Amino acid sequence: MQRTNTAQGRPRATVGAGANRWVVLVVLCVSLLLVALDATILHVAVPSLTEDLRPSSTALLWIVDAYPLVCASLLILFGTLGDRVGRRRVLLLGYALFGIASAVAALATEPSVLIGARALLGVGGAMIMPATLSILRTVFPDRRERATAIGIWTATAAIGAATGPVLGGFLVENYWWGSVFLINIPLMALILPLGRRLLPESRGAADGPWDVLGALMAAGGVLGCVLGVKRAGAGDPLLALPTAGPLLLGAALLVLFVRRQKRRAHPLIDMRLFSRAAFTTSVGCIVIGMLALVGLELIAVQYLQLVLGLSPLETGLRLLPLTFAAMAAGATGSYTLRRIGPRRMVGWGFVLTAGAVLLLTLMGQHDRPMLLTVGFVLLGFGLQTTLFSAYESMLSEAPQRSAGGAAAIGETSYQLGAGMGIALLGSVMNAAYAPGLASVPGVPAEASRAAANSLGEAYKVADQLGGAAGDALHQAARHSFVTGLHITLCVSAGLLLLGALMARRLPEVMECPVDQEEAFDEAQGARVATGVPESPDGAAELRDAARPGGSAQAPETAPTGLAERPGLSQPLGSPEPTGPAESTGSSEPLVPAEAPVSPQGAAAPRVPATREAIEPAGSGRPVH
Numbered sequence: 001m002q003r004t005n006t007a008q009g010r011p012r013a014t015v016g017a018g019a020n021r022w023v024v025l026v027v028l029c030v031s032l033l034l035v036a037l038d039a040t041i042l043h044v045a046v047p048s049l050t051e052d053l054r055p056s057s058t059a060l061l062w063i064v065d066a067y068p069l070v071c072a073s074l075l076i077l078f079g080t081l082g083d084r085v086g087r088r089r090v091l092l093l094g095y096a097l098f099g100i101a102s103a104v105a106a107l108a109t110e111p112s113v114l115i116g117a118r119a120l121l122g123v124g125g126a127m128i129m130p131a132t133l134s135i136l137r138t139v140f141p142d143r144r145e146r147a148t149a150i151g152i153w154t155a156t157a158a159i160g161a162a163t164g165p166v167l168g169g170f171l172v173e174n175y176w177w178g179s180v181f182l183i184n185i186p187l188m189a190l191i192l193p194l195g196r197r198l199l200p201e202s203r204g205a206a207d208g209p210w211d212v213l214g215a216l217m218a219a220g221g222v223l224g225c226v227l228g229v230k231r232a233g234a235g236d237p238l239l240a241l242p243t244a245g246p247l248l249l250g251a252a253l254l255v256l257f258v259r260r261q262k263r264r265a266h267p268l269i270d271m272r273l274f275s276r277a278a279f280t281t282s283v284g285c286i287v288i289g290m291l292a293l294v295g296l297e298l299i300a301v302q303y304l305q306l307v308l309g310l311s312p313l314e315t316g317l318r319l320l321p322l323t324f325a326a327m328a329a330g331a332t333g334s335y336t337l338r339r340i341g342p343r344r345m346v347g348w349g350f351v352l353t354a355g356a357v358l359l360l361t362l363m364g365q366h367d368r369p370m371l372l373t374v375g376f377v378l379l380g381f382g383l384q385t386t387l388f389s390a391y392e393s394m395l396s397e398a399p400q401r402s403a404g405g406a407a408a409i410g411e412t413s414y415q416l417g418a419g420m421g422i423a424l425l426g427s428v429m430n431a432a433y434a435p436g437l438a439s440v441p442g443v444p445a446e447a448s449r450a451a452a453n454s455l456g457e458a459y460k461v462a463d464q465l466g467g468a469a470g471d472a473l474h475q476a477a478r479h480s481f482v483t484g485l486h487i488t489l490c491v492s493a494g495l496l497l498l499g500a501l502m503a504r505r506l507p508e509v510m511e512c513p514v515d516q517e518e519a520f521d522e523a524q525g526a527r528v529a530t531g532v533p534e535s536p537d538g539a540a541e542l543r544d545a546a547r548p549g550g551s552a553q554a555p556e557t558a559p560t561g562l563a564e565r566p567g568l569s570q571p572l573g574s575p576e577p578t579g580p581a582e583s584t585g586s587s588e589p590l591v592p593a594e595a596p597v598s599p600q601g602a603a604a605p606r607v608p609a610t611r612e613a614i615e616p617a618g619s620g621r622p623v624h
């Protein structure tokens with residue numbers, strides 16, 4: 001299909017952040033911090049909540065899972081909607097909805113009300129998360145500054161996820177379970193007017209109608225997949241209807257969604273993004289990184305509380321070194337990325353994380369604080385390094401007009417990785433733990449089967465049995481859990497090393513190629529503005545000229561003496577050949593060798609680079 005862009009080209013985003021972009025980053029990070037906190041802060045409040053509201057086992061499961069399920073399923077819908085109607089508008093609506101839902105959740109007196117409030121929190125979170133990342137992509141067009149901003153952004157997410165249990169434990173011990181939601185209200189009351197005043201409005205591609213049916217198909221597909229994965233992680237048989245049904249239905253909807261997007265002239269998500277190896281690899285690395293992080297955190301919390309006997313607050317404090325290491329990785333990530341490039345940064349981040357996981361296999365039934373601290377520091381630094389570089393590479397591969405869709409893909413892969421981590425590593429843990437309780441001396445078979453469900457259940461059964469049989473079951477359960485923990489850690493290390501191999505498909509150096517679509521629009525507009533007629537193959541020539549390393553050749557009528565220069569995607573610091581125009585002192589302007597030349601011999605205006613190239617490591621050229 002031939003493009004029909006006019007000189008004005010596609011409407012550009014109205015950004016206007018200017019020197020306030022770092023203030024904008026603070027607002028975005030505070031909003032992300034609240035969303036990340038809410039994902040984990042409820043976990044330590046479950047016992048108090050259960051005692052007060054007395055929900056059924058099914059209702060309790062939905063209280064915990066409603067937020068991540070709804071949030072994950074709506075990320076693509078609201079991410080692409082923000083591209084159309086305005087990302088700032090969607091973000092502010094998310095703020096308001098998040099505050100209202102927090103008040104309803106804090107004051108809930110019935111399980112059904114709390115489930116509904118948690119679902120509304122998920123809707124608000126789905127409006128906030130991709131909007132923060134897409135606005136960040138717009139406000140920081142320079143890749144060096146954007147890398148620094150993404151490092152702060154990812155560190156904020158890690159801080160929120162790790163601080164949630166600590167803050168929740170403190171609030172539950174000193175107040176009541178509703179206080180874990182109530183803290184959101186004053187913060188949202190502050191950030192809503194600040195966001196309205198400070199955040200710039202931006203939009204992406206607005207061509208054609210918004211695909212409502214496609215958005216609903218994506219929401220249903222992600223919801224089915226995440227629900228099926230969570231059920232599998234909870235111990236339900238994979239082939240059972242409650243598990244396999246949502247998985248198959250979700251997968252079918254996602255396949256139909258992809259086929260629909262490929263056929264549409266104006267898709268919600270440009271599937272051509274996945275043809276870029278760096279984009280696809282970055283998404284896969286995010287999934288593997290979150291798979292390892294969430295699965296390991298879940299098992300680590302059980303180990304600290306049930307094996308070592310720590311309180312929820314003490315458990316949260318033990319995990320703080322992981323948070324501090326993640327903050328350090330985010331703070332230094334931009335510098336490291338410029339020095340060693342995405343490929344080595346993601347690959348070595350995975351290798352460091354795998355080494356930390358293998359170090360944690362030295363944990364036993366007795367507390368070893370120094371070992372745990374060192375292991376958590378290496379784990380936090382390695383995984384944060386990986387996630388930072390993967391997010392940065394993913395966003396840099398996506399054009400600005402598709403920032404909302406790209407951010408939604410990244411956040412969806414984040415949520416899918418978290419659910420898969422709980423399901424996969426939880427299943428490995430259960431498979432390794434249960435056989436050790438099959439034949440404990442003096443313990444009836446029925447009690448052994450009940451104890452095989454979880455370590456917490458084993459402790460309850462052991463207390464009911466009492467005597468020598470109870471002590472034997474208690475010791476066997478602890479030993480089996482530690483053995484299963486070691487096996488699970490080894491499996492996790494293997495997955496992380498697989499991620500390191502995947503990282504070999506990422507670029508070796510940090511470059512900023514020209515956005516092909518934006519360059520095409522600018523070249524087309526320049527041709528029309530200068531009155532240069534377009535040949536029958538003019539559109540193809542312009543596309544080739546806009547493409548880094550384009551293949552369009554100058555006609556034979558081109559004037560001689562034009563200096564050849566490197567392609568538009570040439571990184572800074574590379575040697576540039578000196579053309580005749582430079583050596584003879586001619587004032588004739590330099591043009592790329594690939595630039596299309598009109599029949600009259602006048603070179604078409606050079607397409608300006610819309611992103612600044614980043615200095616590769618060791619080039620010897622100063623970075624300004």
